[in-house]
Amino acid sequence: MMETRSTCAYCGVGCGVIIQSDGRHITGVRGDPEHPANYGRLCSKGASLHLTARPEVLASRRLLTPRWREDRSLPWQASSWDGIQQRLVERLLALRAAHGPEALGFYISGQLLTEDYHAFNKLARGLWGTPHIDSNSRLCMSSAVVGYKKALGADAPPCSYEDIEQASCLFIAGSNTAWAHPILFRRIEAAKAANPALRIIVVDPRRTETAEFADLHLALRPGSDVALFQAMLHQMIWQGWIRPDFIAAHTEGFEAVRAQVQAMSPARAAQLCDLPEAQIIEAARLFAQSPATLSLYCMGLNQSSAGTDKNQALIQLHLASGQIGRPGCGPFSLTGQPNAMGGREAGGMATLLPGHRDPACPADRAEVAALWGVDSLPAGPGKTAVELFEAAEAGEIKALWIACTDPAQSLPHQALVRAALKRCELVVLQDAFSGSATAEFAHVLLPAATWGEKEGTVTNSERRISRVRAAVPPPGEARSDWQIVRDIARRLEPLLRPGKPSLFAWDGPEQAWLEHREATRGRDLDIGGLSYARLEQAPQQWPFPDGEAAGQARLYLDHRFATPSGRARFHAIGWRPPVEWPSVERPLQLSSGRLRDQWHSLSRSGTVPALFGGAPEPRLALHPDELVRQGLAEGELATVSSARGRLHVRVTADAQLGPRQAWLPMHWGSEYLLGRDEAGAALQGVNALSQDRCCPDSGQPELKYATVGLQGLALP
Numbered sequence: 019m020m021e022t023r024s025t026c027a028y029c030g031v032g033c034g035v036i037i038q039s040d041g042r043h044i045t046g047v048r049g050d051p052e053h054p055a056n057y058g059r060l061c062s063k064g065a066s067l068h069l070t071a072r073p074e075v076l077a078s079r080r081l082l083t084p085r086w087r088e089d090r091s092l093p094w095q096a097s098s099w100d101g102i103q104q105r106l107v108e109r110l111l112a113l114r115a116a117h118g119p120e121a122l123g124f125y126i127s128g129q130l131l132t133e134d135y136h137a138f139n140k141l142a143r144g145l146w147g148t149p150h151i152d153s154n155s156r157l158c159m160s161s162a163v164v165g166y167k168k169a170l171g172a173d174a175p176p177c178s179y180e181d182i183e184q185a186s187c188l189f190i191a192g193s194n195t196a197w198a199h200p201i202l203f204r205r206i207e208a209a210k211a212a213n214p215a216l217r218i219i220v221v222d223p224r225r226t227e228t229a230e231f232a233d234l235h236l237a238l239r240p241g242s243d244v245a246l247f248q249a250m251l252h253q254m255i256w257q258g259w260i261r262p263d264f265i266a267a268h269t270e271g272f273e274a275v276r277a278q279v280q281a282m283s284p285a286r287a288a289q290l291c292d293l294p295e296a297q298i299i300e301a302a303r304l305f306a307q308s309p310a311t312l313s314l315y316c317m318g319l320n321q322s323s324a325g326t327d328k329n330q331a332l333i334q335l336h337l338a339s340g341q342i343g344r345p346g347c348g349p350f351s352l353t354g355q356p357n358a359m360g361g362r363e364a365g366g367m368a369t370l371l372p373g374h375r376d377p378a379c380p381a382d383r384a385e386v387a388a389l390w391g392v393d394s395l396p397a398g399p400g401k402t403a404v405e406l407f408e409a410a411e412a413g414e415i416k417a418l419w420i421a422c423t424d425p426a427q428s429l430p431h432q433a434l435v436r437a438a439l440k441r442c443e444l445v446v447l448q449d450a451f452s453g454s455a456t457a458e459f460a461h462v463l464l465p466a467a468t469w470g471e472k473e474g475t476v477t478n479s480e481r482r483i484s485r486v487r488a489a490v491p492p493p494g495e496a497r498s499d500w501q502i503v504r505d506i507a508r509r510l511e512p513l514l515r516p517g518k519p520s521l522f523a524w525d526g527p528e529q530a531w532l533e534h535r536e537a538t539r540g541r542d543l544d545i546g547g548l549s550y551a552r553l554e555q556a557p558q559q560w561p562f563p564d565g566e567a568a569g570q571a572r573l574y575l576d577h578r579f580a581t582p583s584g585r586a587r588f589h590a591i592g593w594r595p596p597v598e599w600p601s602v603e604r605p606l607q608l609s610s611g612r613l614r615d616q617w618h619s620l621s622r623s624g625t626v627p628a629l630f631g632g633a634p635e636p637r638l639a640l641h642p643d644e645l646v647r648q649g650l651a652e653g654e655l656a657t658v659s660s661a662r663g664r665l666h667v668r669v670t671a672d673a674q675l676g677p678r679q680a681w682l683p684m685h686w687g688s689e690y691l692l693g694r695d696e697a698g699a700a701l702q703g704v705n706a707l708s709q710d711r712c713c714p715d716s717g718q719p720e721l722k723y724a725t726v727g728l729q730g731l732a733l734p
């Protein structure tokens with residue numbers, strides 16, 4: 019048996035795993051006892067990773083050969099790589115001649131490796147010349163990115179996991195850590211056991227497993243987070259719990275915020291948030307007066323049309339109370355996907371360039387162009403995820419190259435997304451797994467290697483870069499994503515930049531990574547001192563500049579922030595109610611989220627029968643009283659409708675929810691949920707209902723909130 023060190027393919031905790039194999043087949047997995055993210059522990063998903071590589075899964079669920087069809091009505095044709103590359107290049111060039119380079123958009127994934135991100139970005143912006151490259155990380159953490167940049171000057175979570183053990187107060191907002199980041203939650207449990215004085219506050223409309231563990235659960239009305247955070251700041255100011263010395267020395271803009279939050283008393287917020295006033299006051303006291311307060315936050319704040327406001331309002335609590343730049347405290351955004359952070363570093367998003375540069379800044383574009391050896395980059399920002407599909411639906415984007423994600427299930431407002439995909443003249447889907455909802459709309463399928471089969475790096479929530487390693491060769495014709503991109507790019511180069519040296523002269527992922535490294539030098543995320551060889555020894559946190567012996571565990575220890583003035587910035591943020599408001603027709607507030615044992619659209623976790631043990635099918639959860647009020651019984655089928663669509667699903671009683679709330683897991687698509695839309699297309703999970711309204715600053719859609727109505731479904 020061989021053992022290969024790698025990293026879990028699921029969430030942003032980034033646990034180290036040791037893959038067991040015979041060199042051809044993966045036979046087992048165990049936690050890496052030396053990896054600082056997990057010290058040997060794995061959750062149910064990580065511990066069953068080897069089962070996703072069983073021979074029967076490879077045979078039945080993996081995409082094994084390139085495929086092509088001229089028209090969606092025609093059957094798929096298997097192709098060689100040579101054949102499909104040639105045809106794809108011809109189609110792309112014809113499209114370019116007819117519509118220009120910006121008619122092609124790329125929609126990629128936080129599950130790609132940093133090397134893959136670099137390859138896609140260089141192809142899209144450096145070779146092809148389109149600014150329209152975005153990632154499904156847009157749905158995950160783009161509000162956190164903008165929140166950090168606006169408040170602290172850089173997209174850099176300032177904390178480390180070890181701050182959990184050093185905190186005296188944990189403020190967990192919009193995160194069911196117990197289910198979404200299980201190994202991190204184990205650390206929280208252990209920290210509480212070691213230090214019973216540790217106070218844990220959870221802000222969540224549902225009484226989740228995380229909330230159940232808290233000392234104080236603020237079960238606020240969905241969408242009212244900013245009002246809560248403002249009232250906490252109001253109370254801190256009123257009681258003298260703020261740190262005027264810190265504010266004066268290290269921040270700017272506080273007076274405007276002080277004036278603004280005067281109007282948001284705990285009494286007023288209590289009404290807006292539907293919370294006891296005393297709970298708001300107690301939360302403010304614990305936050306400000308604990309020796310070290312660490313906030314952990316995630317999709318509950320980010321996936322909102324006010325996502326950036328929510329992030330900023332929370333960060334401002336840290337700035338006002340001086341809870342930043344010391345061990346055990348600070349605002350710590352948790353990433354959802356395994357390499358959402360790496361995608362940000364590599365600039366594989368519409369609003370970012372490599373090294374945290376800005377595509378709207380000519381100097382930043384010129385720097386990247388010089389690093390890549392191209393004349394210029396297209397001016398940005400490009401279209402963000404929802405905008406990309408809106409543009410495709412409007413006929414402006416003519417072709418989409420999609421990698422390692424399933425927008426036909428995971429993007430909001432499915433009716434629009436499906437219309438967009440249908441309208442595209444060319445849809446290329448590069449994926450490891452077959453049978454996704456998006457595959458129905460594709461013309462080209464490119465089989466990709468996945469966990470256990472490919473080499474590269476990922477960065478987890480605490481800025482820690484880990485190696486991902488191949489234990490076995492990819493099955494069938496599957497290839498690494500960077501390699502698929504490189505090979506098609508090399509065929510395009512002689513036609514797009516005749517006579518010039520190749521931009522993709524890479525024999526392996528390390529060469530792509532070295533180019534990525536160069537783009538970080540002198541930047542806040544500088545990894546000039548890192549190498550694959552150094553990462554072979556142990557995962558490392560950035561920044562890790564040349565000459566350093568170790569990466570930096572915490573940022574802003576000198577209280578000098580990444581803004582031009584060196585001061586963190588307060589912003590006066592107005593509280594605004596959610597875009598939709600309950601009505602007679604749609605009286606329920608619907609939210610969605612993860613189950614502990616499943617991942618995204620089930621393409622990987624859905625291959626492991628044991629992971630369905632806790633939840634074999636999706637059920638719409640309602641408070642037991644709400645179920646009675648709706649005249650429904652446990653397990654009955656109902657039709658749930660929003661302004662955008664409807665689906666049929668079984669209901670279940672769940673006392674975790676408040677009255678007038680509903681919750682549906684995000685994982686299932688049409689194969690499980692019954693129903694067809696008016697055009698006859700299969701309905702797609704919760705995103706048939708969700709809103710495509712986006713945060714104006716981050717472009718992140720309001721996936722956590724939609725108003726819906728419910729009707730019992732009489733079966734024939």
Ligand code: SF4
Pocket residue numbers: 026027028029030031032033056059060061062063064065199200201202
């Ligand atoms: Fe994998 Fe996340 Fe579970 Fe760790 S916590 S084993 S990274 S899914």
